[in-house]
Amino acid sequence: MQTSTAMSDAMHAECRYLEELLDGQAYLAGERPSAAEPIVFPEIRLVPRAMERKPEIMTALDFDRLADRYPRLAAWEERVGVDKTPGDQREARE
Incomplete structure (x- = not known):
């Protein structure tokens, strides 16, 4: 079992990796959302939630x-x- 420090170090390493990946682009795989966003977002959202x-x-x-x-x-x-509601997403594409 990993210690809190080891898990924290691993999470910081992941955050650094994502920070570098987002350099020069709005989303993980470029300028538009991709399948990567719904995979990564729940994990990253846990950090602010844990902070609360x-x-x-x-x-x-x-x-x-x-x-x-x-x-x-x-x-x-x-x-x-x-x-966003589905209507909001349609408007964003138009």
Whole structure:
């Protein structure tokens, strides 16, 4: 079983990888959402949710400033996490 530090290090490594991947593009596979977004988003969304529920632990693991540390990832999370109705999505394509 991994320790909290090892798991935190692995999650930070993943965040760094995604941060680099988002350099120069809006989404994980380019300028449009792809199948990657619904796969990765739930995992990344767990970080802010854990911050809300267990701020002391997440702060100790250096996840308290996610947007400062990984600004492209935070912006991506905002883009992907916006709730849209099907009508909103049609309008965006037109």
